[in-house]
Amino acid sequence: MQIRQVTAEDRTDTIFPLQTYAFMPSPWADADRVIYAGRMQYFRTTLTLVAEEDGRALAGVAALPMRQNVRGVLHDMAGVASVTTHPAARRRGLVRELLGRLLRQMSEQGCTVSALYPFRPSFYGRFGFVGLPRARTATFAPEGLSHLLRADLPGEVEQFTMREGFDDYNALTLRLLGERHGFSVYDEVRTAEFREDPRWVAVARVDGEVVAAVAYRIDRFGGDLIADDLLATGPLGRALLLQYFARHVDQVARVIVTIGADEVPELWGTDFAVLTQGKVAYPSNGGPMARLLSMEALTGTVTTAEESITVEVVDDDFIAGRYLLAGESGRLTVEPSKNEPQATLTCAAISALAYGVLDPIEIVTRGLGQVEPSAAGPLNALFPRRMPYLFADF
Numbered sequence: 100m101q102i103r104q105v106t107a108e109d110r111t112d113t114i115f116p117l118q119t120y121a122f123m124p125s126p127w128a129d130a131d132r133v134i135y136a137g138r139m140q141y142f143r144t145t146l147t148l149v150a151e152e153d154g155r156a157l158a159g160v161a162a163l164p165m166r167q168n169v170r171g172v173l174h175d176m177a178g179v180a181s182v183t184t185h186p187a188a189r190r191r192g193l194v195r196e197l198l199g200r201l202l203r204q205m206s207e208q209g210c211t212v213s214a215l216y217p218f219r220p221s222f223y224g225r226f227g228f229v230g231l232p233r234a235r236t237a238t239f240a241p242e243g244l245s246h247l248l249r250a251d252l253p254g255e256v257e258q259f260t261m262r263e264g265f266d267d268y269n270a271l272t273l274r275l276l277g278e279r280h281g282f283s284v285y286d287e288v289r290t291a292e293f294r295e296d297p298r299w300v301a302v303a304r305v306d307g308e309v310v311a312a313v314a315y316r317i318d319r320f321g322g323d324l325i326a327d328d329l330l331a332t333g334p335l336g337r338a339l340l341l342q343y344f345a346r347h348v349d350q351v352a353r354v355i356v357t358i359g360a361d362e363v364p365e366l367w368g369t370d371f372a373v374l375t376q377g378k379v380a381y382p383s384n385g386g387p388m389a390r391l392l393s394m395e396a397l398t399g400t401v402t403t404a405e406e407s408i409t410v411e412v413v414d415d416d417f418i419a420g421r422y423l424l425a426g427e428s429g430r431l432t433v434e435p436s437k438n439e440p441q442a443t444l445t446c447a448a449i450s451a452l453a454y455g456v457l458d459p460i461e462i463v464t465r466g467l468g469q470v471e472p473s474a475a476g477p478l479n480a481l482f483p484r485r486m487p488y489l490f491a492d493f
């Protein structure tokens with residue numbers, strides 16, 4: 100068995116059959132192969148590794164170069180995708196080998212975090228990843244927002260095809276990358292494909308500045324308006340888009356929109372009836388997972404705590420070691436330390452703290468590490484719970 104890095108063009112002959120067998124209806128038609136080959140121009144910067152035997156690809160993994168905001172620091176991120184092994188070659192350790200090499204290579208390229216959508220989180224838990232919240236959907240009848248029809252909001256919403264509205268939409272995602280914890284975006288090469296998205300995009304502006312946008316489609320008259328992530332810089336942008344949805348009363352029965360785990364749709368209006376759902380199921384509906392690939396890269400993380408603590412990170416090829424974590428003047432610094440550690444953390448544990456998804460006590464109850472009672476307070480203060488919103492789905 101040998102591991103080989105393949106080009107975007109080579110993906111059609113190597114990883115396409117594996118990926119399509121694993122994730123798509125099959126057998127596939129020749130046309131699917133042609134469509135896949137046509138899309139490979141958007142994967143020129145994707146790192147793809149395959150494990151081959153006798154010239155035949157048995158397993159493959161890929162990493163998309165992305166960027167992510169983790170508590171105010173922009174990280175280069177490896178977005179792991181296309182993880183597959185041919186059924187005849189499963190449980191031979193091929194993906195373990197491939198994934199290790201993939202993360203190493205992406206880390207050498209400068210990636211300091213990685214994220215993925217798991218078929219089963221315990222599988223990726225072995226590789227240091229920890230679960231993040233899954234995006235929710237809010238489902239409601241547009242008449243529930245009728246109060247907004249009468250509201251005179253200082254802004255306007257325009258409807259475009261994605262091709263027309265793409266530059267504004269994309270610029271908003273880049274702005275949110277800088278502002279929103281957990282937000283992640285692809286590089287320009289991969290992003291270019293979304294210009295061809297066949298959906299509408301509604302763009303909200305205040306004084307000419309884009310403050311919100313949402314991609315959506317309508318399935319039929321009297322049916323559903325199905326919207327992607329409700330992207331907004333704040334409550335006014337969100338209200339402008341909700342007002343726009345409200346104007347679809349008598350046209351659609353329901354609006355279904357994707358929202359972050361920290362949104363509370365029942366507070367969008369008085370008497371507002373809404374169903375908020377976050378279905379997690381495996382293998383096809385997993386919430387995302389993420390991990391740190393560097394401890395030093397946490398330096399600069401926004402924190403209000405003036406605390407310091409020594410932690411030992413264990414059992415990890417990338418970040419094992421002893422570190423002094425200190426909060427000073429609103430920022431975290433991370434330095435190697437020789438002090439006695441007050442907490443022993445796996446990669447999943449320190450990643451959970453950095454991403455804001457688990458409390459130090461939960462680190463212990465989940466079996467991800469040991470935290471001395473005196474360490475729970477400082478760790479909690481340095482890394483207060485804060486729900487990340489990943490946005491990108493890969």
Ligand SMILES: CC(C)(COP(=O)(O)OP(=O)(O)OC[C@H]1O[C@@H](n2cnc3c(N)ncnc32)[C@H](O)[C@@H]1OP(=O)(O)O)[C@@H](O)C(=O)NCCC(=O)NCCS
Pocket residue numbers: 121122158182183184185188189190191192193194195196216217218219221222225382
């Ligand atoms: C999931 C999949 C990629 C695993 O590939 P593989 O080459 O069989 O994995 P490996 O043999 O390298 O196994 C790595 C580790 O995970 C364990 N493992 C393998 N499959 C597992 C499963 N389905 N559930 C839990 N653990 C699993 C192995 O025992 C091994 O553990 P160890 O290193 O501690 O001994 C493969 O089964 C597959 O292609 N499945 C269908 C597609 C899919 O779901 N891909 C993942 C998308 S996120």
